[in-house]
Amino acid sequence: MALTATGIGSGLDISNIVSVLVDAEKVPKEAIFNKTEKSIDAKVSAFGSLKSELATFQDALEKIKSGTELNQRKVSTGESTFLTAEADKFAQTGSYNIQVEQLAAAHKLGGINVGDPALAVGEGSLDLTVNGDSFSITVGATDSLQTIANSINEANDNVGVTATIVTSDAGSRLVLSSDNEGTDNQIAIVANDTVGTGLDDMFGAGNTTELQTAQNSIVHIDGQKVTSQSNNVTTAITGVTLNLTDADLAETTVFKIELDTETVKENVKGFVDAYNSLISAIDGLSSYDVDKDEAAALQGDSVIRSLESQLRNMISERVTVGSETIALYDIGIETDRYGKLSIDDTKLDQIIAEDMSSLEGLFATTDTGVANRLDSLVDGYVKSGGVIDNRNNAYTKDKSRLDDQRAAFTIKMEALQARLLKQFNAMDLIVAQLNQQSSGLSDRLNSLPGVVKQ
Structure with missing residues (x-):
């Protein structure tokens, strides 16, 4: 009759023995699986952080990659209730006396x-x-x-x-x-x-x-009569839109246009800060900690090395503006030995006050301006189907393959466990049978005539 409990025949803890033997093969392999999964997850997370930093950098570039955003004007109409105004980069600085005679209807x-x-x-x-x-x-x-x-x-x-x-x-x-x-x-x-x-x-x-009755608006700008089909007068002063809200020929609104130097400088500084933040993020994601003997998730990764190289090359290149070339250094933005940017405020203030066209040309020239080229570079990484998406898709496939390997290995270990249990149980049965035979033989020998029991 077969034994129904393991180890009874031999007295061995067969379940534990099998478990130890299976673990000897399973644990090292599972450690490799876990390490690989952790590495993939760390890289996916790192690329997520990189993508976020690149998006923030793009937001800063958005404010300097077009002349309209970079070369801003500041307008003032005092406390006038008769009009508001907007001015683009083509508006010249100056002051105008405006009377609104009639609103359009x-x-x-x-x-x-x-x-x-x-x-x-x-x-x-x-x-x-x-x-x-x-x-x-x-x-x-x-x-x-x-x-x-x-x-x-x-x-x-x-x-x-x-x-x-x-x-x-x-x-x-x-x-x-x-x-x-x-x-x-x-x-x-x-x-x-x-x-x-x-x-x-x-x-x-x-x-x-x-x-x-349909009627046109009528305004007087420094004594010159201007008639418009709309209450939004766009053709009277170059680069200026006057939004008429009330009319009284006896009331004068003093309208002033100035270069918004504070916003211009703030946008340039925002670019520098965002670039430095991006470089710090890249360094953090690709560094090696000697003290901890630990590499960052993207240390040695070709994608991040290529990105950093392209960024630094674009930052150092000169841009043709008219008949001259200009670089960040010429407007007071310098690069240190760590690849970070710093601003010479005196030099930048002078450029903003005296040569906005060069500043605009450096950053906002279509296709060749620093901000536009950087934006195109970054977009290639963050857009749907871009470099980061492709890399994450590869990691998704790696995870899928790893899951398949785990599943196959689990089946293999279950088969190994079943085989070992079968072998040890067979051995246990044989040992039990031998013990029974030994016991029976001993009993028969003891029952022979002349045998003296000690």
């Missing part, structure tokens, strides 16, 4: 008032024209004023008309408003009846009321 037309806006109006079509452009809507026999308004507002070819229903003491009427101010944007409407005269009676010639 949008044209508004109203149809005939009716007692019940839910009733049908007529059947046919309405042709609407604004500034020479036209579109038409079809009016059904059961269409109410609201249905007509919806048809106008939702027309795909609407050329700039908004329709609303206004209800007053006199009744309800359809009101048409031009989407833009100015005399060029007056609304014309033609009613075409196919049945009866309902549309013509409401919107035909002589049956509409001009609720608001």
